[in-house]
Amino acid sequence: MTVQVTVWNEYVHEREDEHVRELYPNGIHGAIADGLESGNRTVQTATLQEPDHGLTEAVLEETDVLVWWSHCANGEVRDEIADRVVDRVHSGMGFVPVHSGKNSKPFERLMGTTCAIKYRHGGETERIWVADPGHPIADGLEESFEIPSTEMYGEPYDVPEPDRTVFISWFEGGEVFRSGLCYRRGRGRIFAFRPGHEEYPIFFQDEVRRVLSNAVDWAAPTAGATAVRGEVEPVESIESTDDP
Ligand code: ZN
Numbered sequence: 001m002t003v004q005v006t007v008w009n010e011y012v013h014e015r016e017d018e019h020v021r022e023l024y025p026n027g028i029h030g031a032i033a034d035g036l037e038s039g040n041r042t043v044q045t046a047t048l049q050e051p052d053h054g055l056t057e058a059v060l061e062e063t064d065v066l067v068w069w070s071h072c073a074n075g076e077v078r079d080e081i082a083d084r085v086v087d088r089v090h091s092g093m094g095f096v097p098v099h100s101g102k103n104s105k106p107f108e109r110l111m112g113t114t115c116a117i118k119y120r121h122g123g124e125t126e127r128i129w130v131a132d133p134g135h136p137i138a139d140g141l142e143e144s145f146e147i148p149s150t151e152m153y154g155e156p157y158d159v160p161e162p163d164r165t166v167f168i169s170w171f172e173g174g175e176v177f178r179s180g181l182c183y184r185r186g187r188g189r190i191f192a193f194r195p196g197h198e199e200y201p202i203f204f205q206d207e208v209r210r211v212l213s214n215a216v217d218w219a220a221p222t223a224g225a226t227a228v229r230g231e232v233e234p235v236e237s238i239e240s241t242d243d244p
Contacts, residue, residue, distance in 0.1 A: 003041045003220045006063040007033045008055065010073040011047040013198045020198050028069050028196075028203060032098070035209035036067070036216060048073055053081050060084060064220045065094035067212065068101040069196060082106050090186030094219025096212065099196030102159075107192065110185050111159050117177070118154035124172035126150045126195070128179060128207075132166045137180065137191060137214045145207040151197040153177045159192070167211075169194060180211070182218075187227065189219040 009029035013020040024031050029045040036043050046054025048070075060066070066085065070077070082105035089095045089110060097107040102115045126147040130138045154175030160183070167180030179194030193211060195202050202208055 001040070001220075003216060004062055004064045005033075005036055005041055005043045005067065005216055006055075006059060006065075007036070007043065007045045007067045008053070008069070009045065009047050010070040010076070011049065012073050013071065017198075023201050024198070024203070028198060031203040032067055032069065032212065035203060036213055038213065041216070048076060053077060055081050055084060057084065060088045060093065063088070063093055065096060065216045067096045067098065067216065068104055068106070069098050070104045071100040071198065074100075074103050074105065077105050079105065082109060086110055086185075089188035089190065092187040092221040092224075094216070094221060095188060095190045096193065096215050096219055097190075098193050098212070102192055102194075107190075110183070110190060113160060114158045116158045117156075118152075118175065120152040120154075120173060120175075121199075122152075123149035123200070124152055126152070126172075127170045128195070129168050129170065130166070131168045131180075132164050135164060135166045135182075136218045137166045137182070137211060139214050140210055141207060147195055147200070147202055147205065147208070149200050150195065150202065151199070153179070153194055166191075167194075187221065187224065189221075191215040191219055 007029045009027055011027050014024050014027050033043045033045050085106040086109050108115050127144050129144045130141055152171045155177055157178055162181035162183055164182040165178050169177045169179040181192045183190040195208055
C-alpha cells in the first residue's frame with residue numbers, strides 16, 4: 001500500500017530570517033519531505049500561505065499522514081482549517097506534530113490541554129533516549145542518540161498521559177522532557193516529536209529522519225472495521241421490554 005504523506009509548514013522563519021533560509025533553502029517542509037522519500041510513499045507539501053493553507057477538503061481526504069511544523073504563526077491558522085484537520089484525525093488520518101507544532105491549533109484541540117512547557121535558547125546538546133525499545137517508531141535506532149545543538153524543552157509538559165512514551169530527552173542544562181509521545185484520537189494515531197528547532201540543521205540528521213520515517217509508517221491508517229454510529233436495531237432478539 002502506498003502511504004500518502006502531506007508535510008505542512010507555516011514557512012515563515014525561512015522567508016524572514018537569513019540564517020534559517022541558509023539552513024533550509026527549500027524550507028523546513030522541503031527538508032522533512034526529502035527525508036521521507038521512499039518507494040512506498042508519495043510525499044507532498046503544503047504551507048500556510050496557500051489557499052486554505054494548502055489543506056483543502058480534497059487534500060486532507062487523500063492524506064494518510066499529516067506531518068506538521070509550525071511556530072510563530074500558530075495563531076494565523078484559521079479555526080475552520082484546524083477543525084478540518086481534527087475531524088480528519090478522528091476519521092483515521094495520522095498526525096505527526098513536530099517541535100513547536102505542539103502548540104498548533106490542531107494538536108492543542110486534540111489534546112484538550114495547554115501543551116505548555118519550559119524552554120531555553122542557546123544551542124545546548126540534547127541526548128534522546130529510547131524509552132520504549134521494540135516500539136516501531138524506535139526501529140533501527142541505538143539506545144540513545146544526540147542532537148549537538150538545539151533549543152531546550154523542559155518538563156512539566158502539559159499534555160494528557162500518552163499511550164506510549166517512545167523517547168525521553170536529557171539536556172546539557174539538566175532538564176528532561178518526554179520527547180516522543182503516542183496517542184489515539186478517534187481512529188487516528190498521533191505521534192508528537194520534540195526535536196526540530198529552526199536554527200539548527202536537525203531535519204538533515206539521520207536519526208531524526210529515521211524517527212519521522214518510522215512515525216509516518218506507524219501513524220498510517222489501517223482499514224479496520226466500519227464505524228457504525230447512532231441508533232441501531234438489535235443484533236439478537238431482546239426479550240425484556242419497557243412495555244408493562
Ligand atoms: Zn524552537
